[in-house]
Amino acid sequence: MLKRIFKAVDRAFVFVEDWSLFVAVAFALLAAMANVILRKTTSINLYWSDEVVRKVIFFTTYIGCSVAIRSRSLIRIDAVPQIFPVTKKALTLLSHLAVLVFALLMVYLGVKMTVSVYHDEYARTATLQIREWLFYAVLPLMGGMMFIRTLLVMVEDWRGSAGEG
Incomplete structure (x- = not known):
């Protein structure tokens, strides 16, 4: 039952992460390309395209944090466990706990x-006069997603190591 819930949450997160990143980056790319083409071929300048690209970079950076946890690409201590394999579990746990604390801070401060x-x-x-709070709302969203993602990875690690013994 719990495994089914974890899979459902994971699938939902994958859907939100992948599609929101795809749509945001595609929109920014189209806006930037249209601006360059129009600027070089006519006298038209899409004054708002730079702002769109900056906001998309902001969005993709933060949502990408959850994707990095999913793909286990988040920065962590890597050299010590290779030299001293006995430290791998402890340092992995420390890394997960640090991410959980960071995620909680992002939720608290983001809100x-x-x-x-x-x-x-x-x-x-x-330029576009969009309310800034909409962009700041990404911070607690990202913190919550990071927290849940990290818990999922921790359970996955625990089940993997429990199954080995």
Whole structure:
């Protein structure tokens, strides 16, 4: 039962991560390409395309953190376990705990920042005048996804090591 829930959560996260990243990057790429083509062939300049690209980089960086956990590509101590294999489990646990603490901080601080910017009626993007709180809302979302993803990886590691013994 628990395994089925973990798989469902994982599938949902994969769907959200992959499609949101695909759509965001595709939109930024199209906006940037259209701006370059229009600027070189006509006198038209899409003044907003640079802002779109910057916001997409922001979004993909944070959502990419959850993807990095999924693919086990998050930065961690790697040299010590290769030299001293006995330290691998302890350092992996330490790494997971550090990510959990970081994720909780991102949720806490992200919510505070999002609420603060939400109440500032002048906090808008420079060219498109989109409310900035929408972009800050990515921080607690990313923190929550990182926290859940890390728990899933920890259970996977625990079951893997428990099955070996």
